[in-house]
Amino acid sequence: MLIEQDVTNEYINSATPKIGRVLYENGYNYGCHNEEVKIAEWLYNNFGGNIILLSENNKPYGKKYSELKTLKSENSVDSAIRKAISQIYDNPGGIILDFGKNKVNIKKVESEIKNRIDSNCRFKVDIIIIINQNLEKVLRYK
Numbered sequence: 001m002l003i004e005q006d007v008t009n010e011y012i013n014s015a016t017p018k019i020g021r022v023l024y025e026n027g028y029n030y031g032c033h034n035e036e037v038k039i040a041e042w043l044y045n046n047f048g049g050n051i052i053l054l055s056e057n058n059k060p061y062g063k064k065y066s067e068l069k070t071l072k073s074e075n076s077v078d079s080a081i082r083k084a085i086s087q088i089y090d091n092p093g094g095i096i097l098d099f100g101k102n103k104v105n106i107k108k109v110e111s112e113i114k115n116r117i118d119s120n121c122r123f124k125v126d127i128i129i130i131i132n133q134n135l136e137k138v139l140r141y142k
Helices: 008-013 030-046 074-088 106-120
Strands: 004-006 020-024 049-053 065-070 092-098 125-131 134-141
Touching: 008 134, 020 030, 030 049, 030 065, 030 092, 065 074, 074 092, 074 106, 074 125, 106 125, 106 134
Parallel strands: 020 049, 065 092, 092 125
Antiparallel strands: 004 134, 125 134
């Protein structure tokens, strides 16, 4: 079983907003991935760093993968986490849950995350929770 840590302050304290770059792999389809582009810009503006948006099914060896899931409610957290775990399994990095402007119960979100991680995840992962374009929490499971 993985141990949960709230690492929100660690992320905030180590942030270097707008330092780095957002890069797009050749052939990246902006039109089909509006949400990814928006979140990449949000991450850059809030945390900085080099962010590379990859074309579909093109994952270079050695990179840590992060998976974005846009959600409308707490009820979709379980399936989103399950799918994200399978997508980043080969080289895990993080999972970003973006709830947009939807109102959600953060305690229920955390409970759903913990249940799915406990039953299905065997590697270290950071989960960033964004609500209304604000960082709500970052949970680390290791």
